[in-house]
Amino acid sequence: MQPGLAASRKIVNVALLSCVDQNMAKLRKEDLQTPVSIWREKDMINGEKVDAFVIILRTTGCWWAHKKGCTMCGYNTVSAPVTEEDLRVQLAKALEKYANEKMVKIYTSGSFLDDHEIPSAVRKDIFTMFSAAARILFESRPEFVTAENLASIEPARSAVAIGLESANEEILRRCIRKGFTVSDYEQAAKLLNEYRIPLRTYLLLKPPYLTEKAALEDALASVQYAAQFSESVSVNPVNVQRNTLVESLWTKGNYAPPMIWTLIEVLKAGSGKAECRLLSSPSGGGAARGVHNCGQCDKKLLSAIEKFSYSQDPSEFAGLECECQHEWKALLELQDLMFTGVDVKRQATENIIE
Numbered sequence: 295m296q297p298g299l300a301a302s303r304k305i306v307n308v309a310l311l312s313c314v315d316q317n318m319a320k321l322r323k324e325d326l327q328t329p330v331s332i333w334r335e336k337d338m339i340n341g342e343k344v345d346a347f348v349i350i351l352r353t354t355g356c357w358w359a360h361k362k363g364c365t366m367c368g369y370n371t372v373s374a375p376v377t378e379e380d381l382r383v384q385l386a387k388a389l390e391k392y393a394n395e396k397m398v399k400i401y402t403s404g405s406f407l408d409d410h411e412i413p414s415a416v417r418k419d420i421f422t423m424f425s426a427a428a429r430i431l432f433e434s435r436p437e438f439v440t441a442e443n444l445a446s447i448e449p450a451r452s453a454v455a456i457g458l459e460s461a462n463e464e465i466l467r468r469c470i471r472k473g474f475t476v477s478d479y480e481q482a483a484k485l486l487n488e489y490r491i492p493l494r495t496y497l498l499l500k501p502p503y504l505t506e507k508a509a510l511e512d513a514l515a516s517v518q519y520a521a522q523f524s525e526s527v528s529v530n531p532v533n534v535q536r537n538t539l540v541e542s543l544w545t546k547g548n549y550a551p552p553m554i555w556t557l558i559e560v561l562k563a564g565s566g567k568a569e570c571r572l573l574s575s576p577s578g579g580g581a582a583r584g585v586h587n588c589g590q591c592d593k594k595l596l597s598a599i600e601k602f603s604y605s606q607d608p609s610e611f612a613g614l615e616c617e618c619q620h621e622w623k624a625l626l627e628l629q630d631l632m633f634t635g636v637d638v639k640r641q642a643t644e645n646i647i648e
């Protein structure tokens with residue numbers, strides 16, 4: 295076990311999976327034919343800030359989530375047994391709202407390149423439907439990044455995001471339960487590099503069972519590793535999602551999301567690696583379930599992170615100070631001394647009953 299990996303490991307998994315399956319049975323036809331969500335945001339293509347149109351399609355979901363699932367992932371609560379026709383209706387509805395944004399991001403809460411989620415014929419049609427998009431970004435687990443599947447997309451207009459989470463094999467297996475290895479990722483990354491398809495690698499900041507310091511070191515080592523294959527690396531701090539193993543640990547005070555100071559440290563120390571853009575757009579930032587600080591400085595720090603994600607200039611973080619920085623520094627030392635990744639503050643101040 296890595297130093298900093300906490301000893302206790304209580305796996306409560308079966309109940310979570312059956313909860314997902316019950317959710318699938320409840321959805322009506324109308325839900326099956328409506329995208330989970332659509333919104334607009336900014337992103338970057340070749341150093342240029344562009345408008346991005348984001349669609350979350352409802353699909354059968356990630357096969358791994360149905361089998362065991364990653365410890366922090368609750369995405370399958372939006373999955374359902376959709377047909378190809380359902381998917382086409384969802385896409386037609388999305389297209390009605392599309393305003394020719396330069397970038398389109400299509401998320402499936404799983405793998406776009408998995409035929410069970412998006413049949414190859416639908417993938418091909420998506421490139422025709424969004425013909426105004428210079429880039430279509432989608433997510434995939436590495437096992438679906440194959441020459442055969444890449445034949446169903448337009449490489450010159452594609453970008454692929456892979457959730458590597460950590461470049462440490464042991465953390466990937468024991469803490470995240472990712473269901474693939476670092477070398478699986480590397481094989482997929484090299485194939486994408488060969489096809490000149492830009493790769494965005496997602497890293498998970500503070501998987502369960504790690505101390506704050508071990509999480510910081512793991513993220514930094516992972517940035518260093520992933521940058522060599524990636525056009526961009528997105529550092530995603532854990533957001534405690536419902537019906538996940540992480541949530542069950544968090545509820546009992548055995549897990550705390552990272553502090554914003556840790557995220558800033560990763561971005562500062564990790565910036566300037568190769569030609570790779572380093573970014574973070576934390577979901578749940580500032581909330582109890584997401585990356586947060588004392589509540590007084592969160593907004594200011596999150597805004598600096600957003601600016602850095604475009605400018606890549608570490609001076610965005612210059613002059614940021616708060617009382618809670620002392621607490622953060624103490625946390626980095628204390629958890630390692632105690633050899634525990636539990637929420638030390640909550641365990642000390644609340645009467646938590648297991």
Ligand code: SF4
Nearest residue numbers: 356359363364367403
């Ligand atoms: S691979 Fe992705 S979608 Fe599948 S369980 Fe893991 S985090 Fe969730």
Ligand SMILES: [Zn+2]
Nearest residue numbers: 588591616618
């Ligand atoms: Zn603060």
